[in-house]
Amino acid sequence: MDEFLTDESTYRVRLPIFEGPLDLLLYLVKKNEYDIFDIPIAEITRQYMDHIEIMKVLNLDIAGEYLVMAATLAHIKSRMLLPPDRAEDQEQEELDPRMELALKLAEYERFKDAARQLDEFDILLRDVFLRGGRMVLETEDEKLTDLTLFELVAALQKVLLAAPKETIHQISIGELTIQERMVELSQMILERGEMVFEDLFLEEPSRMAIVLTFLALLELIKDRVVRIYQAQPFGTIRLFRAVTEDA
Amino acid sequence: MPDAVEKEKLIGIIEALIFASEKPLTEDEIKRIVPDVSPREIRGALSDLRKIYDESSGGIFVVEVAGGYQFRTRSEFSEYIKLMLEEKPKRLSRAALETLAIIAYRQPVVRSDIERIRGVDSGGVVKILLERNLIRILGKKDVPGKPLLYGTTKDFLETFGLKDLKSLPTIREMGALFSEGDIEEQKTLFTTNDKNKT
Incomplete structure (x- = not known):
């Protein structure tokens, strides 16, 4: 919070509307040109928390999902600091702690792209229209x-x-x-x-x-x-x- | 079979039928109305008709959509039509498009799957898509809680000008880094995690 209080208690606000925590994370990954499968977790966590703080400052109702993601990021961060636990299942241990999140982001990105493609279609009643009459019936x-x-x-x-x-x-x-x-x-x-x-x-x-x-x-x-x-x-x-x- | 209907006339008949039809006109319907021509002749006439409109610089074209044929105005003239129609076009929000994309590619799909992919509650968006008749309930999934299964509607195809679901653009596949099995394994992992959360 303190780092947002810059000179003379003014805020610099730049807040695009995000669809959720994955959307926000993906935005940060793209902005920083990170590889989804090799995200510097500490840095992205910091930037993610920055955004959450801005939302808090704005008194926006932060959906619970954003906070769950914050906890997930913190958890991954801590796991990356720990040495591998030999006692646990060997196969599980070989997984990068970031993998789950990376796969989620990759999957979300696919559908975000698919949505963008759909939006580029000639959409009825937006780009293309039918013979009159029918439209009148529908109003x-x-x-x-x-x-x-x-x-x-x-x-x-x-x-x-x-x-x-x-x-x-x-x-x-x-x-x-x-x-x-x-x-x-x-x-x-x-x-x-x-x-x-x-x-x-x-x-x-x-x-x-x-x-x-x-x-x-x-x-x-x-x-x-x-x-x-x-x-x-x-x-x-x-x-x-x-x-x-x-x- | 006698060649009862000349090709030129058949094109004219089909053009008139498409014009007067309320819904996209199917090949079966044309066949029912002009029984003497073969499906092959109908398809040939349809293709000629589409070519005529595609080659002209007119304001309308023939589109193959939701299993039938329909006249639509060309997108380059949309601004003029919007000036004529007083009602503002109905827009789909980004959330609605995202949800619709997931349903279109993953159907039949339950709400929790949509929410797992988007990472946010999607109940409101699903409701809007249902109200706009872009999606429908296909049934209930045979798992505890019997969640509803969603899929797209014929209106979805008409709205996006799609012939059928197969003509949806193929979406980029996950990196070749993982085999399908790995991804499936990860998915089950997510699902169990999700369950633990609640």
Whole structure:
């Protein structure tokens, strides 16, 4: 944590969105041009923990999987320091302690590549279209359904993708108050009664501000001040003033 | 068999049928409608029809998808179509594409396998893919807990313009460093580790 507190308590934040611990690890392997099967564990563990710390500082809810991976990395690191244990099964001992992780990363990378290939296909209703009519039939009336956190995060990703990329922001700790943003947001939604998710971010120039707004929104949903609905998967997300139980 | 339908006319008939069909038109359906022509003639006419569209600089082409044939607009004109259609195209997130890729190549597959490969909880993504009808439940795996088995749908093939599952691009295999047996062994190792974790 201390190494993040640089001059005058400012942070340098550069945070791509990762799909999980393997995605983060693979990113680090590629960035450093390591061989998946010969990863310098001590160094990658340090960089991995750096990222986790940034996520903690941002108060992001770090999925348990990230912490399990941190423990795995620490375990591998310690095993690499130990001399081989003669008492244990000989065959097991010959395995590089990093092998399990390397195979996992290699397998994940294969499917990540496969996903990228799929994305390059001419996708129906994105790149190629059918004769009219059918599309009209499929546009159903907006049926409001509750949505999961995942869909909300997916919506956040969309907003983040639209935001200027890879900018580095200098933010002092004093400005990092979700509380203030919560008050602003709840007032906005209470006044208007209904808002579209994307409209929350119209005035946010930086990724940091977007994340802050998003976290504030999550708090409001948790506190049951705001309710969110979506007509269909990936459709417009609408925010409503939550009706109080006794109203 | 008498040559009842001329080739030119057959191409025209097939073109009209594909145009009017709601779903990708199959060769069997053409055969049912024009019973006097042989499957070979149908395939020849289809191939000629595709060539006609491929060689023209028009806005549409014939694609062989999900076991049938269909007209689609060329991808180079997608921007114009998006301007016309008011609805925004439905995008698939990276998580959804990753999960879909795993299901497509590994089907039938259970959720825990998907999560083992991705290293994260994938329940939400699987739900979205089910809702968008890109995947379906194939059954239950005969192991303790009877987890659901997932596979891709016909809509998946149509969405990605695939003739069948065999036309999925082959994915890069693991390094030649390991024999398949080693990898299998490692996999069982992971599975037992996963079990110990929970």
